[in-house]
Amino acid sequence: MPTIPLYQKIADELREAIRNGELPAGSQLKTEPELQEQYGTSRNTVRGALRQLISDGLIETRGRLGTYVREYKPLYWNLHTFERGSRRDDPTSGVDEWKADMLDQGVKPHYVISVRIVPAPAEIACYLTMKPGAMVLRRRRLRYADDVPVAIADSWFPEETGRRTVDGFAPLLAEHDVVMKGGIVQALGITQRWLDDEITVRMPTAEEASLLELSEGSPVGQVARVGLDDNEQPVRVIITVFPGHRLKLRYRLEV
Numbered sequence: 107m108p109t110i111p112l113y114q115k116i117a118d119e120l121r122e123a124i125r126n127g128e129l130p131a132g133s134q135l136k137t138e139p140e141l142q143e144q145y146g147t148s149r150n151t152v153r154g155a156l157r158q159l160i161s162d163g164l165i166e167t168r169g170r171l172g173t174y175v176r177e178y179k180p181l182y183w184n185l186h187t188f189e190r191g192s193r194r195d196d197p198t199s200g201v202d203e204w205k206a207d208m209l210d211q212g213v214k215p216h217y218v219i220s221v222r223i224v225p226a227p228a229e230i231a232c233y234l235t236m237k238p239g240a241m242v243l244r245r246r247r248l249r250y251a252d253d254v255p256v257a258i259a260d261s262w263f264p265e266e267t268g269r270r271t272v273d274g275f276a277p278l279l280a281e282h283d284v285v286m287k288g289g290i291v292q293a294l295g296i297t298q299r300w301l302d303d304e305i306t307v308r309m310p311t312a313e314e315a316s317l318l319e320l321s322e323g324s325p326v327g328q329v330a331r332v333g334l335d336d337n338e339q340p341v342r343v344i345i346t347v348f349p350g351h352r353l354k355l356r357y358r359l360e361v
Contacts, residue, residue, distance in 0.1 A: 111154075112145070112147055112151050113151045113152075113154030113155045113158065114155070114158070116141070116145055116147075116151070116152065116155035117154075117155040117156075117158040117159055120135070120155065120159060120165075121159060121162070121164060124159075124164050124165075124175055129175050130175065131175050131176065131177040131178065132174060132175060132177045133174065133175050134172050134173070134174050135156075135165060135172070135173045135174065135175070137172065138152050138153065138156075141155075156173060157323075160321075160322055160323035161323050163176060163323065163324070163325065163350070163351065164176060166321035166322075166323070166324065167321050167322055168321065176351060177351075178351050180351060180352055180353055180354040181208065181211050181213065181251060181256060181352065181353055181354070182207075182211065182353075182354050182355075182356045183207070183257075183348070183353050183354070183355055183356065184207055184356050184357075184358075185303065185329070185355055185356065185357055186356070186357045186358045186359065187203075187207075188203060188204070188207070189203065189289065189298070189301060189331075189333075190301070193288055193289060194206040195285050195286065195287055195288060195289050196285065196287075197285045197286060197287060199285075200283060200285050201285065202285045202289070203289070204249065204259075208251050213251040213252045214251070214252055215249065215250060215251050216250050216283075217247045217248060217249055217250070217283050218247070218248040218250070219245070219246065219247050219248075219280075219281050219282060219283060220245075220246045220281060221243065221244070221245050221246070221278070221279055221280070221281050222243070222244050222246075223241060223242070223243050223244075223265055223268065224241070224242065224244060225238075225239040225240070225241060225242075226238055226239060226240050226241070226242040226262075230242060230262045230343065230345075233262070233330060233332050233340060233343040234262065234264065234340050234342070234343060235339070235340055236264065240264070240265075241264075241265040242262050242263060242264060242265055242268070243262070243263045243264075243265055243267070243268025243269070243278055243279070244260055244261070244262050245260070245261045245262075245263075245268070245278050246258065246259070246260050246261075247259045247260075247261075248317055251352075254319075254352065255317060255318045255319055256318075256348060256349070256352045256353050257318075257346050257347065257348040257353060258314060258317055258318065258346065258347045258348075259344060259345075259346045260344065260345045260346075261278075261342060261343075261344045262342060262343050262344070262345070263278060263341075263342045267294070267296065267341070267342070270294045270295075272286070272293050272294060277290045277293065277294070278290060278294075291333065291341075291342065296333075296335075296341050296342070297335045297336060297341070298333035298334065298335065298341060298342075299334060299335055299336050299338075300333075300334040300338060301331055301332070301333060301334070302331070302332040302334060303329055303330070303331050304329070304330040304331075304332075305327065305328070305329050305330075305355065306327070306328045306330075307325055307326070307327050307328070307350065308325065308326060308328065309325055309326070310324070310325075310326045310347070314326060314347055318347070318348075318349050320349055324349055324350070324351065325349075325350045326347050326348060326349055326350060327347070327348050327350055327353070327355065328345065328346065328347050328348075329344075329345075329346045329348075329355070330343060330344075330345050331343065331344050331346070
């Protein structure tokens, strides 16, 4: 029988302490020197054990504050109702469907919005069936819940669509929150007959990790939602990236 490395034994012992509640969510682990002394081993061995638990998503580092057991209290993103059916977009209150969903869960949402017109990245060109490099508008909403970043939502449109106006106002170009009855897409006269979701799980890019304030070893989910018209041609794609421990996807489907 192969010998189990000491770093793995330490990781297994700490993992069990987390699972049985001896180390509850949000609690601080001992420092590296304290763990060295407890297990009579080197700093490299202790770091190997901690890296394993970070990779497993059980703990997170908080800079000079130390290492903590990760808290897992995700909000729900109800994808079966998002952008579908009876929408709750209210221009008077400034509450759209996403914000209404967050308010229902007892958190206060807000966005930080930026807009860019850029050559289409290859992935976006593929979703929109455009030539790579064709000009597109990216409207980014960094979504917060109680001042915690929970998602990066990038809506991508062909440039011509992105510049459309309603009564002389181009809502997709506005770098502030815009709420329109039925949603901006509908207000612009764009028909979305189908929504095609593609869901992946991956590690974040450096930019995503910074925007979402993620610690090392935090995976993210990605939902690419393509809006299709009556002819099943794509009219826009929204790429939403979210921390796996802050947001949980939910569908309710009729059988």
